[in-house]
Amino acid sequence: MITSTVRQFQAIAGGVLVMALALFPAEPANSQSSDPAGFSTWLEGVKADARKRGVSDQTLNKTLGEVKLINRVIELDRRQPEFSLTFWKYLDNTISDKRIARGKQMLIKHKDLLAKVSDQYGVQPRFLVAFWGLESNFGDYTGTFPAVGALVTLAYDPRRAKFFREQLMAILTLIDQGNFPADVKSSWAGAMGNHQFIPTTYRDFAVDYDGDKRIDMWNSLPDIFSSAANYLSKSGWNISKTWGREVKLPNGFDFELSGLGTTKSLNQWQQLGIRRFDGRNLPVVDIDANLILPAGATGPAFLVYNNFKTTLKWNRSIFYAVAIGHLADRLDGAGKFLTKRPENEVALSRVDVVEIQRRLSGRGFDTQGQDGVAGPNTRKAIKAFQKSVHLPADGFASMGLLERLRGS
Numbered sequence: 001m002i003t004s005t006v007r008q009f010q011a012i013a014g015g016v017l018v019m020a021l022a023l024f025p026a027e028p029a030n031s032q033s034s035d036p037a038g039f040s041t042w043l044e045g046v047k048a049d050a051r052k053r054g055v056s057d058q059t060l061n062k063t064l065g066e067v068k069l070i071n072r073v074i075e076l077d078r079r080q081p082e083f084s085l086t087f088w089k090y091l092d093n094t095i096s097d098k099r100i101a102r103g104k105q106m107l108i109k110h111k112d113l114l115a116k117v118s119d120q121y122g123v124q125p126r127f128l129v130a131f132w133g134l135e136s137n138f139g140d141y142t143g144t145f146p147a148v149g150a151l152v153t154l155a156y157d158p159r160r161a162k163f164f165r166e167q168l169m170a171i172l173t174l175i176d177q178g179n180f181p182a183d184v185k186s187s188w189a190g191a192m193g194n195h196q197f198i199p200t201t202y203r204d205f206a207v208d209y210d211g212d213k214r215i216d217m218w219n220s221l222p223d224i225f226s227s228a229a230n231y232l233s234k235s236g237w238n239i240s241k242t243w244g245r246e247v248k249l250p251n252g253f254d255f256e257l258s259g260l261g262t263t264k265s266l267n268q269w270q271q272l273g274i275r276r277f278d279g280r281n282l283p284v285v286d287i288d289a290n291l292i293l294p295a296g297a298t299g300p301a302f303l304v305y306n307n308f309k310t311t312l313k314w315n316r317s318i319f320y321a322v323a324i325g326h327l328a329d330r331l332d333g334a335g336k337f338l339t340k341r342p343e344n345e346v347a348l349s350r351v352d353v354v355e356i357q358r359r360l361s362g363r364g365f366d367t368q369g370q371d372g373v374a375g376p377n378t379r380k381a382i383k384a385f386q387k388s389v390h391l392p393a394d395g396f397a398s399m400g401l402l403e404r405l406r407g408s
Contacts, residue, residue: 039069042156046168053169055176062182063148063175073145073153076188084353084374086345087295087319091337094134094323095330103133103331113221117209121229122239127307128225130328131232131314135196142193142218147171147186151199154189164190170199179206179215193217194224197231205231235313236306241287243311243325244304246277246337256383256393258291258301260309265289269303277338294318296396300339346399353378356397359405360385 047060085093106129107114114125129138136142151171154164167190175182179202186192190199194217197206206215209226216223250273257264257272264272266289270282274291282303289303302322311321326337348356350372357367357378365381365388374382379395386393391404 039156043067043152046152046155046165049165050169050172053173055172059172059176059182063172064152067149067152069156070145070149070153073150073188074157077154077157077159084348084350085319086347087299087322088341088345089347090319091323091326094320095327099133099137100327100330102138103129103327106132106138107331110221110225114225117222117225117229118239121226121233123229123232123237124239124328126328126331127232127237127243127324128228129331130324131228132194132224133327134320134324136194139194139218139224142196143186143188143191145186145188147184147190147192147199148175148182150186150188151190167199170203174199174203178213180218195228197227201231202227205234231314232310236310238307241305241307243307243321243328244289244292244302246339247274247282247291247301247303248277248279249274249301254393255293255297255395256387258293258394259379260290260292263288263290266303274301274303292318292322293394293396294322296398297392297394298342300337348374348397348399348402352399352402353397356382356402356405359402363405 043064047064050060051057107125111125114128117123117128118125132138148168148171151164151168155161155168157164171184171190174180175184180192184192187196191197192199192202197217202215202217206217206227207223207230208215209222210216210220212220215227217227247269253273266282266285266287269289269291274282276282287305289305290308292302292304293299294302304321304325308321308325311324312318314324315321330336353372353374354370356374357370357372360367360378360381361370363385365385366377367381368377374397378397382397382401383393383395385391385405386395386401389404391401
């Protein structure tokens with residue numbers, strides 16, 4: 001779910017999956033699915049482990065009696081997008097006029113329930129609906145894969161076997177407790193329900209809010225909203241604060257201060273010349289913030305607060321966290337971002353990012369790997385290179401950066 005960066009393509013028209021997959025660089029396929037004897041032995045070990053955790057033989061027979069490995073799951077797990085989405089394209093894929101309008105309708109339709117959940121768990125209704133919209137398009141896309149089969153496949157495959165074996169144990173326990181049937185459906189990676197919880201998140205945070213002795217994240221809106229709110233609340237959400245705001249930077253701003261590694265109070269950012277986008281002073285509020293530049297120095301700038309970081313515990317994508325905040329704002333009547341959108345965006349391919357990493361490392365700016373993913377280590381190396389050649393040190397991988405590296 002949530003913290004594990006696994007979700008279904010359809011849930012938000014492709015945006016989240018592209019970002020999520022980027023956190024797991026492709027590796028050579030090494031599945032043992034062609035070894036029936038090996039799989040049978042492994043499966044017996046799974047059953048023994050599950051029994052130790054209290055799962056009944058009846059449940060094990062229902063769930064694992066005729067389970068088969070799903071080749072399509074391995075294909076999707078191995079698949080990597082050729083090109084990364086640009087920030088603006090990502091927003092196009094996640095926030096549409098139709099989704100905003102429907103989200104507003106949901107806020108009105110479920111006003112009383114959302115208010116009750118909000119009062120109990122301390123999460124604003126507009127954010128609960130924003131997560132709902134991005135995760136499953138308000139319940140339209142909750143998965144078509146057999147969850148147990150998908151998790152068996154991923155737990156048997158050696159690439160992330162430990163993680164998915166724990167997910168498998170969790171779902172077997174949840175089924176044994178009667179939370180959902182043995183043939184429950186999920187995304188290819190085992191994310192379930194309206195908020196696409198993975199089994200351990202379902203186990204640890206899902207709530208039986210309607211009191212019917214089962215947690216139903218598919219059909220019970222009380223369970224659906226309260227479970228999302230419970231997860232966010234226990235992850236540090238603060239109902240008295242929002243997620244962040246679009247800001248304008250002064251000329252000559254030191255872009256090396258951008259990123260989640262540099263935290264300052266709003267007053268300190270104000271002293272550095274940052275203002276609201278319309279030029280007004282920042283709010284006089286005692287709150288810490290970080291400056292993020294999801295599209296680099298030439299794109300929009302945001303001061304983000306702790307709720308933004310809490311969103312990153314749900315999904316580690318900066319794009320995703322901005323989209324959640326922006327969708328929540330749009331549901332509350334706010335307009336589009338005010339930064340001018342570039343006319344011709346160029347998306348880097350994974351090959352381009354690998355070349356950036358190779359050229360940076362070759363010049364002594366270690367990216368700690370050449371996997372085609374512009375993660376924290378790569379961004380740190382980019383910043384160091386940019387600073388060394390007197391470029392805005394925004395840490396952003398772009399075609400301009402690649403061209404500069406090629407010419408250096």
